[in-house]
Each structure stands twice: as structure tokens, then as C-alpha cells.
Amino acid sequence: MEGHYDFKRIEEKWQKYWESRNQHKVTLTADKPKYYVLEMFPYPSGALHMGHIRNYSIGDVVARFKTMKGYNVLHPMGWDAFGMPAENAAIKHGTHPAQWTAANIANMRRQQQQLGTSYDWDREVTTCLPDYYRWTQWLFLLFYHRGLAYRRKAAVNWCPSCQTVLANEQVINGNCWRCDTQVGKKELEQWFLRITDYADRLLKDWELLQGWPDSVKTMQENWIGRSEGAEVIFPIKDREEKITVFTTRHDTLYGVTFMVLAPEHPLVMDLVRGTEREETVRDFVQKAISRRAETRNGEEPGKEGIFLGAYAVNPINGEEISIWVSDYVLMEYGTGAVMGVPAHDTRDFAFTEKYGIPKRIVVIPEKDAPVPEQLTEAYAADGFLVNSGPFNGLPVEEAQEAIADYLEEKGIGRRAVSYKLRDWLVSRQRYWGVPIPIVYCDQCGAVPVPEDQLPVLLPENVVFKPGTVSPLAQVEEFVHTTCPRCGGPARRETDTMDTFICSSWYYFRYTDARNAEAPFGKEAVDYWMPVDQYIGGIEHAVLHLLYSRFFTKVLYDVGLIDCQEPFTNLLTQGMVIKDGAKMSKSKGNVVTPEEIFTKYGADTARLFILFASPPERDLDWSDQGVEGAWRFLNRVWRLVNNNADYIKTAAGGKEALSQADTDLRRQLHETIKKVTEDIEERFNFNTAISAIMELVNGIYRYQDKLEIGEQNPQIVREALEKTVLLLAPFAPHLMEELWHVLGHEDSVHQQEWPAYDPEALVQEETKIVIQVNGKLRERLQVPVGIAQAELEEKVLSLERIRALTAGKEIVKVINVPGKLINIVVK
Numbered sequence: 001m002e003g004h005y006d007f008k009r010i011e012e013k014w015q016k017y018w019e020s021r022n023q024h025k026v027t028l029t030a031d032k033p034k035y036y037v038l039e040m041f042p043y044p045s046g047a048l049h050m051g052h053i054r055n056y057s058i059g060d061v062v063a064r065f066k067t068m069k070g071y072n073v074l075h076p077m078g079w080d081a082f083g084m085p086a087e088n089a090a091i092k093h094g095t096h097p098a099q100w101t102a103a104n105i106a107n108m109r110r111q112q113q114q115l116g117t118s119y120d121w122d123r124e125v126t127t128c129l130p131d132y133y134r135w136t137q138w139l140f141l142l143f144y145h146r147g148l149a150y151r152r153k154a155a156v157n158w159c160p161s162c163q164t165v166l167a168n169e170q171v172i173n174g175n176c177w178r179c180d181t182q183v184g185k186k187e188l189e190q191w192f193l194r195i196t197d198y199a200d201r202l203l204k205d206w207e208l209l210q211g212w213p214d215s216v217k218t219m220q221e222n223w224i225g226r227s228e229g230a231e232v233i234f235p236i237k238d239r240e241e242k243i244t245v246f247t248t249r250h251d252t253l254y255g256v257t258f259m260v261l262a263p264e265h266p267l268v269m270d271l272v273r274g275t276e277r278e279e280t281v282r283d284f285v286q287k288a289i290s291r292r293a294e295t296r297n298g299e300e301p302g303k304e305g306i307f308l309g310a311y312a313v314n315p316i317n318g319e320e321i322s323i324w325v326s327d328y329v330l331m332e333y334g335t336g337a338v339m340g341v342p343a344h345d346t347r348d349f350a351f352t353e354k355y356g357i358p359k360r361i362v363v364i365p366e367k368d369a370p371v372p373e374q375l376t377e378a379y380a381a382d383g384f385l386v387n388s389g390p391f392n393g394l395p396v397e398e399a400q401e402a403i404a405d406y407l408e409e410k411g412i413g414r415r416a417v418s419y420k421l422r423d424w425l426v427s428r429q430r431y432w433g434v435p436i437p438i439v440y441c442d443q444c445g446a447v448p449v450p451e452d453q454l455p456v457l458l459p460e461n462v463v464f465k466p467g468t469v470s471p472l473a474q475v476e477e478f479v480h481t482t483c484p485r486c487g488g489p490a491r492r493e494t495d496t497m498d499t500f501i502c503s504s505w506y507y508f509r510y511t512d513a514r515n516a517e518a519p520f521g522k523e524a525v526d527y528w529m530p531v532d533q534y535i536g537g538i539e540h541a542v543l544h545l546l547y548s549r550f551f552t553k554v555l556y557d558v559g560l561i562d563c564q565e566p567f568t569n570l571l572t573q574g575m576v577i578k579d580g581a582k583m584s585k586s587k588g589n590v591v592t593p594e595e596i597f598t599k600y601g602a603d604t605a606r607l608f609i610l611f612a613s614p615p616e617r618d619l620d621w622s623d624q625g626v627e628g629a630w631r632f633l634n635r636v637w638r639l640v641n642n643n644a645d646y647i648k649t650a651a652g653g654k655e656a657l658s659q660a661d662t663d664l665r666r667q668l669h670e671t672i673k674k675v676t677e678d679i680e681e682r683f684n685f686n687t688a689i690s691a692i693m694e695l696v697n698g699i700y701r702y703q704d705k706l707e708i709g710e711q712n713p714q715i716v717r718e719a720l721e722k723t724v725l726l727l728a729p730f731a732p733h734l735m736e737e738l739w740h741v742l743g744h745e746d747s748v749h750q751q752e753w754p755a756y757d758p759e760a761l762v763q764e765e766t767k768i769v770i771q772v773n774g775k776l777r778e779r780l781q782v783p784v785g786i787a788q789a790e791l792e793e794k795v796l797s798l799e800r801i802r803a804l805t806a807g808k809e810i811v812k813v814i815n816v817p818g819k820l821i822n823i824v825v826k
Contacts, residue, residue, distance in 0.1 A: 004630075005637040007601030011733040015113060023747060024118045026074055028527050035071035036528050037063045038507055038567075040536030040544070041078045041125075044104035045085060048111045048593050050576040050583060050609070050621070051537070057606045058573060058615050058685070059535050060117045064729035065679050067118070068753040074528050075118055076510040078125035079105050082133075082499045084162050084178055087432045087471075090464045097432040098460070101128055111593060115602045116732045118749070123513040127502035128432070132509065134455035135519035136502055137437040139551075141448050144438075148194045148554065149426075151438075151446065155264055155289075155331075156425060158186035164429045165190060170543070185264075185289050191436060191495065192423040195550050199224050199419050202549055211569030213616075219541040225333070225420025230404050232339065232413040234259060234312040237320055241267060243312055246334035246418045249341065250407070251399040253316045254388040255362035257352070258340035259323045260305065263288035264331040271310045271323065281306055281325060288327040303328045303351050315412040316403075317389065326351065334418050342378065349378035362387045363396060424547065426498040431462050431471040433496030441483035441490040450484050456492070470494050503544055504551040507531055507566060519560075526562045534567035541572070571683060574618035576609070583621070591621055603731035604630045610685040610730055633734055636696055636727065640720055640738045646708070647717040648743055661712045662764070664702045668719050669760040671695040675726050676753070685730070692726050699723070717742075722754045769820040770795055772804050788815050795821050 018024065039059040042052060063075035079101075086097035093100070105126065112119065125132055143149040157166040161181035165188065170177040195202075203224055206217055229248035236243060243259060261268050263285040272281045284306050305326035312321050321340075328347050329338045342352035342359040352359055361371050367384040382396045391399050407413030427436070435456040437449035449456055459478045462471050472478055473494040483490035505519070512524035530552075536544075545567075552566040575582050578589040596605040608629035613619040657665070671691045678688035699719050703711060721742060728735040728748045739748035763784050768791070770778040778800050782791060792813050795801055801823070808825040815821055 004634050005734065005737075007603065007734070010737045011114070011116065011602055014733045014736045015116065017736070018118075018747070021747075023749070024075065024120050025122055026072055026120055028524065029072050032070060032072040034074070034528060035066045035533075036074045036531045037066065037533045038074075038076065038510070038531045038535070040534070040540065041080050041503070041506060042108065043083055043085070044079050044081055044101055044108055046104045046107065048108055048115075050591060050593065053115065053593050053605060054573055054576055054609045054615075054619060055535060055537075056112060056115060056117055057609055058571065058683070059533075060115075060606075060732075061610065061679065061685060061729040062533055062535075062683075063118050064732065064749055065753065067749060068725070068728070068751060069680075070752070073118075074123075074510065075120060076123040076125075076513070077112065077117070077119040077121070078123075078506060078510070079108075079127065080499065080503050080506070081105065081126050081128035082433045082496075082502055084164070084430060084432070087430055087464065090432075096460065098128065114597055115593070115606065118732075123510050125506055125509050125513055127434075127499075127506065130455045130457060131516070132506075133434045133502070135509070136434045136497065136505070137449070137454050137456060138451065138519060139505060140434075140497065140501070141437055141451070142558065143193055143554065144448055146554070146558070148197065149191060150194065151189060151191050153187060153189050154192075154425070155185050155187055156190055157183045158188075159183055162430070165425060165427055188427070190425055190427040191438075191493075191497075192425050193550075195424045195547075196419060196421055198550050198553050199226065199421050201553055202546070205549075205553075205565060208565045209568070209570075212567075213538075213570060213572055216538065216541045216545065216570060216572060220546055223421060223542045223546065225418075227418045229416060229418065230400075230407060230413050231335070231416040232407060233315060234321075234339070235315070236267075236271075236323070237311040237313055239310075241270070243267065243323075243337050244335050245337045245339045246416060247339060249344065249400075250403050250413070251385060251388075251391075251396050252341040252344050252362050253314065253339070253403060254385075254391075255341045255343050255360045256314050256319075256321055256339045257342060257360055258321050258348075258357050259312045260326045260329045260338045260340055260351070261308075261323065262329040262331040262336040263325055263327060265325070265329075265336045268308065268325050271308045275309060277306070277309055281308065284325065288325075303347065303354065305351060305355060307355075315410075316406075322357070324351075324355075332422055333420050343375055344378055344380055346378045346380065349375070360387060367393060367395075424498075424550075426501060427495040428498055429470040429494075430496055431458070431464070433499060434502065435472070436493040436495055436497055438493040439481055439483060439490040440493070441486060441488055443488055444483055444485045444490075447483055447485050447490070453484065472496070500543060500547050504547040505555075507534075507548070508555070508561070522560070525560070529561060530563040530565055531567045533569045533571065535571045535573060537575075538572040545570070571615060573615045574613065576619045576621060578621040580620075596626060600626060600630045601733070603633060603734050607633065607689065607731050611689040612686065614686055615683055632693055632696070633731060635700075636723065637734060637738065639696065639699060640724065640741055643703075643716055643720060644741050644743075647713050647720065657712065657715070658710070660702055660706060660710075661715045664698055664719060665715055665760050666763065667695060667698045668722055669756040672722060672726065672754050672756040673761070676756070679729070688726075689730060692723065695719070695723060695726075724748060725751060725754050766818055768795075768818075770798070770801065771820060771822040772801070773824060774822060777801065777804060784818070788817075791815065791821065795823070 037059055039055045063073050067073045081101050086101050089100045090097045140149060157171050159166055159176040159181055161179050162176060166176060166183060171183050174183060175181060176183055203226055227248050229246060230250040232245050234243045234245060268285060272278045305324045308323045308325060310323045312323050314321055340348045342348040343361045344363055359375060362385060363379060363383045364371060364386055365383045371386050385391050385394050385399045391402055394402060404415050435458060437454060437456045439447050441447055459475045462475055464471060479491055479494060481490050481492050508520050508525055511528040512520040515521055548566050553564060555561045556564050581587050581589060583590045593605060604626060608626045611629060612625050674691045675688040678684040724735050724738050736748050765781050766784050768780045768782055769776060770780060778798055805825055811824045811826055813821060813823050
């Protein structure tokens with residue numbers, strides 16, 4: 001059979017077949033082990049890109065493989081549908097966000113179905129629909145009633161373009177994670193979730209996540225930023241206020257020569273109010289805060305500072321030290337105040353070099369060594385204390401314990417733990433998000449909306465204008481309501497929730513997606529959770545993954561679920577790049593899924609994207625690679641069709657296997673073993689596909705060298721059927737077609753995954769490589785386990801080897817059993 005297979009007809013045919021049979025619908029069952037595989041659900045931006053295709057293809061291979069391995073597989077999909085792009089589209093195109101979002105979802109769902117994914121669409125969730133966000137509001141109130149949601153005034157990260165607040169995690173190198181605009185600061189009343197209450201558990205429970213990449217663990221550990229040290233109380237000279245400092249190096253307290261406050265620290269302006277320094281300091285603070293936004297998660301600021309004209313008193317030795325404000329101290333970490341120890345801290349050293357502040361050495365590398373008179377750089381390593389009163393001579397670790405004891409005994413400090421992690425700011429001044437279910441009453445204050453009044457619906461009659469803050473605040477009929485506690489007039493909260501709240505619990509909803517009485521039922525969630533395999537981009541390591549772990553722990557504490565972590569195993573796939581860069585319209589290097597679907601079909605797109613690179617690495621797009629995947633699928637199509645009638649009508653196989661039969665069967669079962677291990681243990685889809693390609697080549701070679709009467713039809717049938725089964729998760733449409741061509745009536749995806757036969761792997765003969773002076777010269781087929789002397793005799797009797805060694809002295813013969821012989825001559 002020549003030509004190419006009709007992928008359009010075949011793919012449409014089998015998609016309709018699967019849909020008509022509800023083939024991917026799953027229910028709770030006790031007779032199979034469960035397996036929950038999940039790709040991160042997408043924002044409905046309008047169309048899938050190749051990164052999506054890679055993500056969904058990986059997940060679909062796992063889902064189909066596990067199904068064939070006998071698991072009851074949950075493989076759902078939905079839409080992270082709230083967010084700024086829909087609102088921007090409303091402004092740009094004059095359409096409502098709900099309409100824009102619904103149209104995008106319809107198109108992307110069509111593309112996912114076109115890809116041949118095995119999703120249970122009966123479990124589809126859409127976060128912007130009331131049947132979902134009702135329960136998002138319910139969960140917010142659960143946090144509120146447990147004291148985990150609270151409101152306070154705070155200096156927040158403000159994106160002037162999006163006109164909304166950003167969490168610290170959403171400020172990337174000083175810019176908005178969404179639109180890349182420079183972020184500033186603004187004072188607003190905001191809602192927070194108390195994620196800091198769970199900081200230690202988020203760190204400790206890594207022991208439950210052996211299937212996560214170390215890189216993700218490290219990123220979260222660094223973001224949480226747990227540090228053990230001491231809080232030290234410094235009185236301010238001639239004032240009642242005191243400054244509390246957190247330090248991990250309280251062994252250097254005797255080396256403190258100045259104090260630095262963050263620009264946002266409330267004492268900064270208090271200390272200069274009414275003095276000649278006030279205006280200068282105010283200007284510095286404003287500029288420093290702006291500069292801080294630029295560098296919040298990027299490089300260090302420029303170590304600028306101003307002396308505030310005030311002094312603190314070092315509680316351990318009574319010395320007066322100058323108080324400064326500087327841009328290198330962050331209010332977000334510790335207490336917003338730093339004790340300056342220039343001899344033993346690099347930043348402090350640079351600051352004192354610039355402003356002429358004295359240094360005092362209090363740690364030296366070797367005990368009893370002379371103390372240097374001058375330093376050219378800070379010494380920050382371990383050592384022994386000097387110039388430290390009663391603590392002189394102690395090693396750093398002992399000194400820290402002794403000084404901590406002294407601080408606590410004298411009431412001037414205490415042991416403490418500090419975190420970089422801050423509570424999660426969840427208020428957003430936008431329309432297209434979940435309304436926060438709180439009303440404000442002049443008599444009762446902040447009042448939660450009763451559960452039986454949920455959901456608080458988003459109004460549809462909203463006017464979108466560029467630069468408008470909090471569009472909901474302009475909708476009078478939404479804002480004005482009745483207090484559920486006293487019945488008096490009240491105002492609704494007009495902020496909406498950070499969309500990351502919606503994605504922090506969606507995987508629970510999939511387990512019981514049509515439950516109208518609760519976010520999910522206990523039986524369903526405990527059957528399916530935790531997710532066995534989660535798949536998504538590394539860019540979500542700190543945001544989505546950290547928040548999801550937090551949500552899971554809260555729900556576990558409440559008793560709603562029995563799992564403490566949401567995702568047992570995590571695969572972070574690499575990007576799809578072309579011409580050395582990530583695909584983007586601005587770079588002009590985009591290849592759309594539609595192009596590949598139209599020219600080659602979905603199976604080719606899937607096969608190439610899974611074959612081109614291991615899933616955790618970036619994938620370099622190759623048009624030639626796509627063409628190669630297309631040619632390979634056509635070879636398989638021709639191989640099966642050319643043999644279908646022959647293997648159906650052949651009357652049984654030969655009782656004794658020829659050497660060719662044995663070799664092909666051995667290759668087949670070696671391939672089954674390798675493909676199974678590559679998928680199940682390593683997710684090495686590329687090497688699995690490569691092994692199947694070699695198998696197909698082996699079947700072609702078998703048939704090319706044997707006449708039809710010399711072939712064993714049973715061996716051919718076994719090889720073809722197993723090849724189709726092995727390829728089924730990768731190219732589901734074509735393999736479904738070929739399975740039926742081979743005479744089967746049931747779906748290929750409902751068959752058992754093939755098992756290899758250990759006896760078929762036993763080799764009677766093996767091929768030995770023969771080298772002369774390390775260079776490949778010949779190959780020889782010999783019996784397995786042949787004696788060394790007999791092997792050497794056979795090798796040296798070969799005509800080519802005799803010619804290469806004639807007239808030369810054989811120094812030695814190196815034998816690597818079962819692999820090679822190297823003859824060393826001179």
C-alpha cells in the first residue's frame with residue numbers, strides 16, 4: 001500500500017466514537033486502583049499554543065498508559081477563567097469579559113478535543129461560573145471564620161497599568177508578572193490570607209513529596225526563607241520608642257556600630273519630624289520606595305542612606321550607635337531594621353566605606369590569633385569571638401547560644417525565627433474576579449455574607465474604562481445592600497479575589513464537579529485525592545504550587561479532606577522554543593497547533609512533541625522533526641495494512657521458530673520492557689518512541705529478508721498487535737484505526753498493556769565487536785557464554801583479521817565478555 005493515511009477522516013471518526021461511548025467517563029470503583037493525573041488548567045486566552053500541546057500530550061500519554069495498566073484513571077480539564085486579560089479585552093474591543101471568555105473556552109475546548117485527549121468532560125470546571133465561584137467564596141469564609149482571612153491597611157505593590165494590587169510573588173524583577181509594567185507602592189485597606197501560620201509545615205512536609213523536583217523545593221524554601229536567630233531590643237536615646245532587630249548573627253552584637261531602618265519603617269519620619277532633616281529624608285524615602293519596587297526580587301539596590309540625627313543604645317554594651325535610613329533594608333523581611341556590623345557583613349561593610357562609619361572586629365578565624373588593625377573586606381565566616389566582653393574566645397556557635405541566653409536573662413532580647421514569607425495579599429481592584437463575600441455596616445463593621453446567600457454574583461452591567469480603579473465600585477445596585485446581621489444599610493466589598501485563589505482548590509472540585517451542596521463530597525475527594533501526577537510549568541513553583549499546598553493544609557485541618565499535600569508527584573515540563581527563543585508573536589517564530597493539525601494531523605503533533613526532547617527539558621522545534629514523525633506514522637500504517645489480510649487468513653504458525661523468528665520476537669519483548677519502564681518509571685517518552693521506531697524497522701527487515709512462505713504469521717501478528725498497543729498512548733487516533741484493521745472490535749485504549757516475556761529475552765547468540773588497536777574492524781555472531789579461548793580462535797581465524805595482523809606481533813587480546821574483543825598488535 002502506497003500513499004499517506006487520511007488523518008482527517010481517521011481522527012474525526014475516532015473522536016466521535018470515543019464521545020459516543022462516553023469512553024473517558026470515570027466513576028468511583030473498588031475493583032481497580034485509582035490514578036489521578038492532572039495537567040495545570042489553562043487561562044482561556046483564545047487558542048492553544050505549542051506549550052499547551054506539550055503539556056496535554058504528556059498528561060494524555062500517562063492517562064492512557066495507566067488506563068491500559070488497569071487503573072481507574074481520573075483525567076479532567078477545566079478553565080482558570082477569571083483574570084485581567086478578559087477585562088483588557090472588554091476595554092479594547094467593547095465586549096463583555098464573560099462573552100470573550102466563553103468564546104475562547106469554546107475554541108480551546110475544540111482544539112483539545114482535536115488533539116485526542118482523554119478528558120472526562122463531564123467534570124469540566126470553569127472558575128468564572130457561579131457554580132464554581134460560589135464555593136470559592138464559601139472557602140474564603142471558612143478561612144475568615146478560622147482567623148486566616150483578615151483586613152488591614154498596608155503599603156502594597158501597585159501596578160499602574162492593571163490598576164490593581166499584586167502579591168509579592170507576582171512582582172518579578174520589580175515588574176508586574178502579568179503586563180511587565182514597573183510596580184510601585186500604595187497604601188490601601190486590603191484582605192490577606194494568613195499563609196505565614198503554615199510556614200513551618202510548608203517546609204517540614206517536603207518529606208511527603210519525594211516525587212517533586214529538587215529545584216521546585218529549593219525555590220519554595222528560598223521564598224519561605226526560614227531563619228533562626230534572635231530578636232534584640234535597642235532603646236532609642238532620649239526617646240521612649242525602641243527598635244527591635246532580628247539577626248542570625250547575634251554573636252556579633254559587640255561589633256554593632258550603626259543601625260539602619262527600611263524606608264517604609266514607621267520610625268523613620270517620626271525621628272526627623274520637625275527637624276531640618278525632615279524634607280530631605282521624606283524625598284529620600286519616596287525615591288527609595290520607588291527604587292525598591294524596581295529591585296524587590298532582582299538585584300540589590302544602590303546602598304544609599306541618610307543619617308537621621310538620632311542614636312540607639314546597644315543593649316549588650318551600652319554604646320550609642322547612629323541610626324540611618326537606607327535602601328538596602330527591606331521592610332518585608334525581619335523587622336525592617338538591621339543592626340550594622342560592618343566588619344562581618346558585606347553590605348554593612350560597603351555602607352560604612354561610603355559613609356565613614358567605624359568598624360569593629362569581633363570574630364577572627366583562629367583562636368588567639370592577632371586581631372587585624374584594618375579590614376579590606378568583611379569577614380563573614382565562622383571563627384572565635386574577640387572584643388566581646390565575657391564571650392571572648394568562644395567559637396561562633398557556642399557564642400550564639402551563650403549570648404541568646406544572656407539576652408533572655410536580661411530581658412533585652414529572645415531567640416526567634418523569622419521568615420521572608422509574608423501573608424498572601426488577595427484583594428484586587430478589578431471586576432473580572434470572585435467578589436469577596438463581605439459587607440460593611442456602620443453599626444456592625446465587617447460582616448461575612450451568610451452561606452445561604454452565596455454566591456455573591458458579579459453584576460453584568462459594568463462600564464469598563466481604561467485606568468478606572470475598582471469597576472465594581474461604580475455599580476450602585478451592587479454596592480448598596482442590607483447588613484445580614486442588623487438589617488441596616490450596608491456596602492459590599494468592591495474588591496475581587498486574586499485569581500490564584502480559584503486555582504488553589506480546583507483539583508478538589510474535579511473529584512465531585514457537579515455537587516450542588518458542597519465544594520466536594522468527602523467520599524469522592526478521599527477516593528481520588530491526592531493527585532498522583534501533576535504536570536505544568538516551572539514558572540508556577542512559588543505562586544500556584546505554594547498556594548495550593550497552603551489550601552490543602554487548611555482543608556485537612558478542618559477535616560474536609562484526608563490528604564496533607566495535594567500533588568504526590570510533580571513534573572515540570574520545559575518550554576517549546578524555535579530558532580533559539582521561546583515562541584512568541586513578537587519574535588515571529590510561532591508555529592500554531594492548527595498549522596500542524598491541518599497539514600499532518602494531531603497524532604503527528606503529539607508524536608513529534610513527545611519524541612523531540614525529554615519532557616523536563618526545553619524542546620527545540622524542528623519542521624524536519626515533524627516531517628519525520630509524519631513519515632514514521634505512515635510507515636506503521638502501511639506495515640499494518642499490508643499485512644492485515646495475510647495474518648488474518650494464515651493457518652496458524654510454525655511450531656519451531658527460525659532464528660529470524662526468534663530475533664524478531666526478542667526485539668519485540670525487549671521493546672515492550674523498555675517502553676514500559678520508560679513511561680512508568682522515568683517519563684522518557686522520547687526513548688520509548690525511539691525503541692518503537694527500531695522495532696518497526698526490525699519488522700520491516702524481517703519481512704524484507706524472508707519470502708512470504710518463510711515468515712511466521714503468528715510472529716508477525718504478535719509484533720504488529722504489540723506495536724499498535726505500545727503506540728496507542730502516543731498516537732491514539734491512528735492506533736485505534738489500525739487495531740480495528742487487525743480485526744478487533746473493542747477500543748485499543750481499553751486493552752491490557754502488553755507484558756514482556758522474560759524467556760523471549762534470553763539470547764542464544766550475541767554479536768561481538770572486534771577491534772584491532774582500538775579501531776572497529778569486524779563483527780562476529782557467536783553463542784552466548786562461549787569460552788574465551790574458543791572465541792579468540794574464531795576471531796583470529798577471520799580473513800580480515802588475519803590480513804590486519806599478518807607479520808605483526810600480537811601483544812595481547814582484551815576480551816570484554818559478550819561485547820568486544822580488542823587485539824593489540826605492534
